[in-house]
Amino acid sequence: MSPGRSSAAPRAPLESTRVGTEVRLAVEQVSYAYSANPSQAPLFTLEATSFQARPGEIVAILGPNASGKSTLMQLIAGVLSPLSGRILLNGFVIHSLSPRTRAQRIAMVQQESRLLFPARVWEFVMQGRHAHGRSLRFESHTDMQIVQDALLHVSASHLSDRLMDQISGGEKQRVILARALAQQPLLLLLDEPTLHLDIAAQVGLLDALRRLSARYRYTVIVVTHELNLAAEYADQVLLMQSGRCLRVGPPAAIYQRELLEQVFQIPLRVEMRGHGRPRVTILADS
């Protein structure tokens, strides 16, 4: 995977010289409650959660199913508005931004819905440019360049003219990431990006993410079930359990046997490896 030309590189923010000193994303005492009906008790609550993330940082949100990972993600994306607390991106309250402004700053990668009509890969990636142009317009030369570079960054240039439903799951996931890159965001959110990918594709995707976040100072928030991939790639880990954020910190501090066993309800072993990153082994039921 060769790095792209710098001419049409995704927006390199000014702060890129001051590596990771200032806060880009601030989640301040954010809570949320789901209820099917306002008069009933909430079905699910997210208790007050706080953390901060800096440019170029990768934050992994870990936790069992129904622990509130995806809710937190929707809140950060600005699709849900918090019950209390606030989420700031470079000092602006996210959920009060217009959808357009939000999409210029935040890109979301999730399991994509089925396409209704066949689209080419480049057309799909071009959707990422939507928020940057007027509603009724034709693609500019710059847009085309940005799309090509985004595809190059995820080594999918050769797929450009293929149809979306004729590429493999791993390729599709890379193309979805390319669409997010074409948005030139400050904040890149990924909801289980490695689901349905084989090991090589998972590592490939996360390698690409780490390289891109280092280069363009994206702040990356990723929801995942993969404990070891999170340990390997994340700068910070957020550990969640039934709507509560238990711990925030670097993997080495969070990955403690008792804590993980209690959260994931499975016997496991944690070893610290040479480069200061922990590794988790799930112990078979004995």
Add this chain to the structure above:
Amino acid sequence: MRPLTFRKLFFQCLLLAVILFFVVILALKFGAVPVSLYALGRDLLRVLLGQSSQISSDYGLIIQNIRFPRILLAIIVGASLSVAGTSFQALLRNPLADPYVLGVSYGAAVTAVLGLVAEPHLALPPALAALFTPLCAFIGAVATITAVYFLGRRQGQIESNTLLLGGVITGYFLSAIIVFLLSTVNSSNTRGMVFWLMGNLSTSFQKSVYWFLAAGFLVATGVIYASANDLNILLSGEKEAMHLGVDVRRVRFVVYVAASLLTGLAVSVSGAIGYVGLIVPHIIRLIFGSDHRTLLPTSALGGAIAMVIADTLARIVVAPNELPVGAVTAVVGAPLFIYLLRRRLA
């Protein structure tokens, strides 16, 4: 990577416009009274030169006063239904959506009939009286699409099959109401049952009605076209569209209202003509792709072409009698609908 350019769009529309022109010429020629192409060309030239008085009177009567207004109506109705169908398909993310299948046409017809019955009793000023029926039809269309939308919603998500079934059943229910209304109210103002249930383009209207229809069509289509890029993105799902910067709620509201207006306008003058809004966008998609910036204008032209052809067939197949044009579109449209349904389920 070959993005859409204005030039490409222009030539695609030009091609269809030329086809429409020839179809219109043929539609003028065919009918119960044969007219030669030579006579047509000669008369067209005379009209262009401002010498309409030289046109022989019975030809002039047939062409100018009977066939041409009817073709004009077919063009506007066909284009309106196609644009409405394209919009519903994008909003509901369902390639089988269409004003007729969703029951929206019948909803518009019910209130249009009610409007026709009520109008003589309301003592409206004449300017408003002409707009009263289309307005009623519009309200019926909006009410029906709202009802069907909520019928097709489950746990906040649109469920394709439930939605279609809901639309079809709503259509049956409403068509029964139309039959009931027309059987009980014997107003001289109401057109026949076949008109409302099957659609017909044979009614002629005052000149102002054509202007009103054309203006309504242009405004509603313009409003939808302004959201063409948003509709492209909505095809990937509402959640994704939100993340990509589409103001989903605004687009949905605006396009629903505009598409209902188009349906209401078409139904108020032609009854419930089916399948045009379903078949035309599909054929256009196969030829020109599914980008709404192309799809909307080309569907409008395609719908006009299809409707003029269908109406011409309706006039000549059992001449000197006439078929309701809805029968022609249903005979062609229903099998295609089934084909699309099977292909989608496969």
